[in-house]
């Protein structure tokens with residue numbers, strides 16, 4: 382028996398269609414702070430809050446604006462994140478993550494060369 386994560390719109394009882402459900406499940410692996418992410422093809426919007434921005438919230442295509450209005454009202458004084466303008470494609474985040482990974486890898490490469498200078502045998 383397989384379990385399924387249940388996503389429900391914050392403002393109505395809507396449930397995502399099968400494909401949007403898969404997009405939303407894919408987003409569970411993202412670790413974000415104060416970030417909107419679209420869930421296609423159903424046009425859903427996820428708010429990845431965390432910390433001072435609260436819980437992760439979901440809205441169906443009809444209630445995307447309601448979600449933004451709600452967050453801007455409740456968290457608007459904390460920071461600029463709730464005011465982000467769409468679209469919010471998940472692909473952009475993945476690309477950013479990839480760039481961060483490359484930077485980290487470059488740092489590691491740099492460090493593997495560094496110990497020669499710090500080894501102290503040539504002094």
Ligand SMILES: [Zn+2]
Nearest residue numbers: 390393441444
């Ligand atoms: Zn809704």
